[in-house]
């Protein structure tokens with residue numbers, strides 16, 4: 001049994017972590033922190049955990065999590081950075097779900113997040129927590145930086161065709177759609193029900209932060225200048241992300257077989273990646289609706305011969321493969337457990 005603590009357990013990501021870890025056979029949760037709800041039973045905030053979780057929230061203090069061997073941090077960006085440093089100094093392993101350790105170049109924190117990173121050395125030891133790309137490094141990691149949700153979906157769809165040289169790296173346009181839980185549980189005007197309900201609202205159509213990590217990870221496989229356009233949209237879902245990526249072939253259009261081959265080579269052995277392309281079926285391309293609560297990432301593709309386009313799709317649950325589930329997958333890798341432990345929930349149909 002590994003003792004774990006969750007720092008920031010009252011949020012949406014923290015709640016999903018609790019749900020997943022409570023069914024993990026090798027985990028004992030020793031602390032779940034919240035300042036606002038300290039002393040209150042966890043189920044008062046996460047009603048789905050009534051009669052499942054007997055814990056009460058404790059104050060977010062290092063002394064309250066120090067009994068753990070691993071701390072999962074699920075805090076707003078800029079809030080983890082000093083806490084993670086302290087936990088690492090005390091000999092704990094940290095799996096951070098915020099953005100404070102995802103980027104390798106310290107100067108990118110000023111550009112994308114508006115703060116000077118106080119511990120650039122830690123960016124060298126942090127492992128970008130996408131198992132499909134960094135499994136071997138995750139095994140030895142003291143600090144895992146779990147990817148951003150829209151970044152995860154985009155990277156998983158892009159890396160195989162970029163690696164195979166099938167798509168023109170200078171022409172990549174990502175259209176992302178995301179549900180409201182992606183913005184966290186703090187009330188905002190944008191998220192207020194009359195403002196949020198029924199929207200299809202573009203936001204940050206240029207300069208969204210996730211493009212920095214997509215660029216960082218995909219450029220490791222690019223042979224030429226990589227250019228990525230990324231435009232997210234808030235849509236009328238609570239959970240889920242669909243990215244639709246418009247690209248062009250490098251030379252003559254590949255066949256569908258070429259695309260199948262490149263994705264199969266990358267993902268056939270991956271426990272959480274499914275290739276979804278069956279034009280005869282109503283569920284013939286990825287749809288986040290059927291991924292709610294699951295750690296799967298569904299990937300699909302299409303070729304548009306008339307207009308020389310290749311279209312890639314990826315769907316995930318932003319709170320699971322996009323955050324808490326992926327974090328648990330990394331935890332399983334570090335401790336050499338079956339990667340699927342705690343993550344067997346297949347989603348719902350109909351949902």
Ligand SMILES: NC(=O)c1ccc[n+]([C@@H]2O[C@H](COP(=O)([O-])OP(=O)(O)OC[C@H]3O[C@@H](n4cnc5c(N)ncnc54)[C@H](OP(=O)(O)O)[C@@H]3O)[C@@H](O)[C@H]2O)c1
Pocket residue numbers: 007008009010011012013014033034035036037060074075076077079097098099147148149181182183184185186318319322323
């Ligand atoms: N939502 C998603 O789909 C998603 C996906 C991937 C990654 N992420 C990232 O995961 C992190 C958490 O996201 P979320 O959606 O769960 O946010 P959230 O719902 O707003 O929850 C934030 C949590 O952080 C705690 N907190 C805030 N400031 C703190 C501080 N200074 N010290 C200690 N605890 C503090 C809050 O606890 P109190 O009860 O004390 O306020 C709460 O538990 C963010 O960095 C987010 O970008 C989110």
